[in-house]
Amino acid sequence: MACTRFITLRTVHETSAYTRLLRLHRTSPGNVRASFSTLMSPPSKAVFYENHGPPDTVTKIIELPPVEIKANDVCVKMLAAPINPSDINRIEGVYPVRPPVPAVAGYEGVGEVHSVGSAVQGLSPSDLVMASPPSPGTWQTHVVKDKSLWHKFDKGTPVEYAATVTINPLTALRMVEDYVDLKSGDAIVQNGATSMVGQCVIQLAKLRGIHTINIIRDRSGSDEAKEKLKKLGADEVFTESQLDVKNVKSLLGNVPEPVLGFNCVGGNAASLVLKFLRQGGTMVTYGGMAKKPVTVSTSAFIFKELSLKGFWLQKWLSSGKTEECREMVDYLLGLVCEGKLKYDMELTPFSEFHTALDKALGKHGSQLKQVIKF
Amino acid sequence: MACTRFITLRTVHETSAYTRLLRLHRTSPGNVRASFSTLMSPPSKAVFYENHGPPDTVTKIIELPPVEIKANDVCVKMLAAPINPSDINRIEGVYPVRPPVPAVAGYEGVGEVHSVGSAVQGLSPSDLVMASPPSPGTWQTHVVKDKSLWHKFDKGTPVEYAATVTINPLTALRMVEDYVDLKSGDAIVQNGATSMVGQCVIQLAKLRGIHTINIIRDRSGSDEAKEKLKKLGADEVFTESQLDVKNVKSLLGNVPEPVLGFNCVGGNAASLVLKFLRQGGTMVTYGGMAKKPVTVSTSAFIFKELSLKGFWLQKWLSSGKTEECREMVDYLLGLVCEGKLKYDMELTPFSEFHTALDKALGKHGSQLKQVIKF
Numbered sequence: 001m002a003c004t005r006f007i008t009l010r011t012v013h014e015t016s017a018y019t020r021l022l023r024l025h026r027t028s029p030g031n032v033r034a035s036f037s038t039l040m041s042p043p044s045k046a047v048f049y050e051n052h053g054p055p056d057t058v059t060k061i062i063e064l065p066p067v068e069i070k071a072n073d074v075c076v077k078m079l080a081a082p083i084n085p086s087d088i089n090r091i092e093g094v095y096p097v098r099p100p101v102p103a104v105a106g107y108e109g110v111g112e113v114h115s116v117g118s119a120v121q122g123l124s125p126s127d128l129v130m131a132s133p134p135s136p137g138t139w140q141t142h143v144v145k146d147k148s149l150w151h152k153f154d155k156g157t158p159v160e161y162a163a164t165v166t167i168n169p170l171t172a173l174r175m176v177e178d179y180v181d182l183k184s185g186d187a188i189v190q191n192g193a194t195s196m197v198g199q200c201v202i203q204l205a206k207l208r209g210i211h212t213i214n215i216i217r218d219r220s221g222s223d224e225a226k227e228k229l230k231k232l233g234a235d236e237v238f239t240e241s242q243l244d245v246k247n248v249k250s251l252l253g254n255v256p257e258p259v260l261g262f263n264c265v266g267g268n269a270a271s272l273v274l275k276f277l278r279q280g281g282t283m284v285t286y287g288g289m290a291k292k293p294v295t296v297s298t299s300a301f302i303f304k305e306l307s308l309k310g311f312w313l314q315k316w317l318s319s320g321k322t323e324e325c326r327e328m329v330d331y332l333l334g335l336v337c338e339g340k341l342k343y344d345m346e347l348t349p350f351s352e353f354h355t356a357l358d359k360a361l362g363k364h365g366s367q368l369k370q371v372i373k374f
Numbered sequence: 375m376a377c378t379r380f381i382t383l384r385t386v387h388e389t390s391a392y393t394r395l396l397r398l399h400r401t402s403p404g405n406v407r408a409s410f411s412t413l414m415s416p417p418s419k420a421v422f423y424e425n426h427g428p429p430d431t432v433t434k435i436i437e438l439p440p441v442e443i444k445a446n447d448v449c450v451k452m453l454a455a456p457i458n459p460s461d462i463n464r465i466e467g468v469y470p471v472r473p474p475v476p477a478v479a480g481y482e483g484v485g486e487v488h489s490v491g492s493a494v495q496g497l498s499p500s501d502l503v504m505a506s507p508p509s510p511g512t513w514q515t516h517v518v519k520d521k522s523l524w525h526k527f528d529k530g531t532p533v534e535y536a537a538t539v540t541i542n543p544l545t546a547l548r549m550v551e552d553y554v555d556l557k558s559g560d561a562i563v564q565n566g567a568t569s570m571v572g573q574c575v576i577q578l579a580k581l582r583g584i585h586t587i588n589i590i591r592d593r594s595g596s597d598e599a600k601e602k603l604k605k606l607g608a609d610e611v612f613t614e615s616q617l618d619v620k621n622v623k624s625l626l627g628n629v630p631e632p633v634l635g636f637n638c639v640g641g642n643a644a645s646l647v648l649k650f651l652r653q654g655g656t657m658v659t660y661g662g663m664a665k666k667p668v669t670v671s672t673s674a675f676i677f678k679e680l681s682l683k684g685f686w687l688q689k690w691l692s693s694g695k696t697e698e699c700r701e702m703v704d705y706l707l708g709l710v711c712e713g714k715l716k717y718d719m720e721l722t723p724f725s726e727f728h729t730a731l732d733k734a735l736g737k738h739g740s741q742l743k744q745v746i747k748f
Contacts, residue, residue: 096677266672288672295669298640298662301684303470308682310675 039115040066041075046104046140047353052093056357059091059105067144071119074147076129080163080347081109081138083360083370085287086314090136097314099136106139107131110153110163111374120147127152128159133317133325134166141350141374151326153333160345160371161336164196168369169332169341170325171286171313172200176208179282179309180260184209187235187255189276190262191215191269192289194225196369199232199343201262206233207340211255215240215272219366232342240269248275260284267292279304286311347373413489414440415449420478420514421727426467430731433465433479441518445493448521450503454537454721455483455512457734457744459661460688464510471688473510480513481505484527484537485748494521501526502533507691507699508540515724515748525700527707534719534745535710538570542743543706543715544699545660545687546574550582553656553683554634558583561609561629563650564636565589565643566663568599570743573606573717575636580607581714585629589614589646593740606716614643622649634658641666653678660685721747 043066049058069075089095091105110130113123132151153162188205192198193214202212214237226237235255257278263270264287273283300306335341346368348356356370417440423432443449463469465479484504487497506525527536562579566572567588576586588611600611609629631652637644638661647657674680709715720742722730730744
């Protein structure tokens with residue numbers, strides 16, 4: 001039956017872009033006209049784009065034909081996948097590493113094993129798995145990839161956390177761990193503190209006895225946002241306008257001057273992080289939501305001895321750290337299950353994908369992280 | 375005789391600021407009214423300032439009375455001392471570390487031992503010594519300081535090089551050595567390449583087989599400046615306007631993309647250094663001649679993985695590295711004697727101090743490094 005449907009679809013979608021996509025979509029080259037005895041995936045509904053451009057205009061939902069499940073392949077029925085800013089940038093074509101077009105969008109996600117190739121051991125239908133490290137093409141109902149790309153996780157884990165743990169919480173963990181040898185009692189300052197990374201930084205720091213000073217935008221609801229972050233363990237939360245004072249450090253109270261800062265905004269919000277940093281401190285940039293550069297005075301470099309660096313998770317993930325990545329993901333999901341790590345998300349059915357995309361694009365103001373539920 | 379003159383001067387200068395200066399001027403507190411049997415320095419002509427402010431208005435040449443040369447003191451007849459930008463900043467009161475006013479200006483310098491205290495061994499009259507690490511108050515004809523502050527150097531050394539080796543050439547050496555593990559064949563990019571540090575970077579890099587890409591200002595005489603730097607060993611020299619192109623890297627020729635950059639200018643000249651840097655490169659800021667901040671895009675941090683740091687020699691010197699500093703100074707002066715390290719200077723007699731100061735302040739356009747000859 002699968003094959004019959006495949007043929008129908010091929011007839012409908014026989015275009016050159018579509019043919020190229022099929023080649024890309026497959027784990028490895030092979031004969032698409034498979035015999036009836038070949039193990040095939042179900043057809044897949046996918047978020048597809050033929051050319052780079054504004055995500056809300058270039059993406060469409062299409063149905064992809066079944067593909068062959070080869071000996072080492074695993075076919076996964078996807079359950080959930082988030083819309084991250086880097087997914088948007090990949091579709092726009094402004095991300096430095098991007099799959100060639102046409103492509104299926106998405107990078108992070110989880111699902112349930114649907115079927116496995118003849119040589120696959122250790123994974124069976126109904127196991128829960130995540131793309132680990134993340135891999136292009138997760139925004140579709142069925143994904144067929146080599147078994148090495150799938151990481152099994154415990155069935156007691158909330159699926160929406162497993163779907164989102166690898167990009168944002170892992171970024172928070174690596175940034176807290178990798179730049180400064182933090183000791184209990186030290187402090188971190190960050191902007192964009194309501195982001196998923198920001199929420200994780202607060203909680204991961206708190207677990208290590210590290211204080212956080214948090215900077216958020218001035219907007220309606222900022223009082224509620226402050227309360228929420230404080231409940232997660234934030235020591236101090238300021239809106240940018242509250243920091244329009246001569247000496248921001250007078251606002252620190254009992255929190256020591258921070259030795260580490262995180263910037264995902266740029267512009268004035270980055271300058272505020274720099275102002276809070278203590279002598280010899282380090283600021284790590286991992287995003288640029290304000291689309292404004294970071295500006296630093298000469299004296300901040302020379303006399304305040306600040307160091308400025310950047311963090312790029314994809315580079316970290318692509319440096320052969322698959323096992324390390326999976327251990328950390330398991331650690332983070334362990335914290336989730338123990339109630340020590342939580343963050344806000346909004347689950348949206350796949351049928352309403354473009355509504356979720358519009359929210360992720362900021363068309364309706366600040367919104368929760370969008371997670372597509374298949 | 376010295377004491378008679380002392381009494382005369384005291385009568386003339388009996389002001390509260392002057393009295394405070396005498397206390398500061400002395401190595402340690404003591405009875406200024408010394409007996410005739412006490413070993414005293416000659417009187418000293420000094421560049422003195424009572425309050426911070428514009429150096430050309432707040433500094434004046436005064437005569438300071440003899441001071442006691444105590445058991446561990448060495449009295450040095452100064453021979454030469456440079457005017458460095460940090461000296462200007464100290465007088466202006468904008469340097470983060472500055473001696474209290476009133477003060478004698480200057481920080482680096484060399485002289486000939488005039489007389490030594492009763493407990494001093496290893497230094498004798500006519501020995502050549504430098505303030506090492508540098509120490510406030512070198513712009514005067516005679517300086518009395520504890521023996522530990524003086525480092526003897528070889529009499530064959532050109533005095534003007536010994537007078538200037540500790541601030542600028544040492545900065546160049548530390549910056550080439552301390553930030554990136556450079557290998558022969560690597561490249562450095564720097565702005566402000568005609569500065570004394572810039573000239574030293576070119577030669578110290580060349581000695582290690584490291585290429586340099588050099589950025590200079592657009593000004594009359596830039597062609598001659600380019601030729602001069604190329605003779606010192608520069609691989610490429612560009613004026614800022616030459617780099618007003620889409621892809622500066624197309625100008626690299628056979629020189630590899632630089633892994634390390636030095637910025638002593640700020641503003642556009644710093645952005646040009648960043649543009650040249652290769653993936654994962656580091657830019658070290660050690661000055662801000664344009665008085666403009668450094669501006670960095672988010673993607674330069676995240677996707678180009680650039681690191682930005684600062685270098686402050688005084689911090690390095692004050693971290694108990696006296697012996698290391700002296701070894702490096704000897705190494706650098708060895709290169710000078712072998713003809714492997716040279717740089718431009720203009721020697722000006724102490725009697726024309728304010729002319730030299732005006733040149734150092736840039737009143738007559740770009741000028742050579744001014745060195746006061748006593």
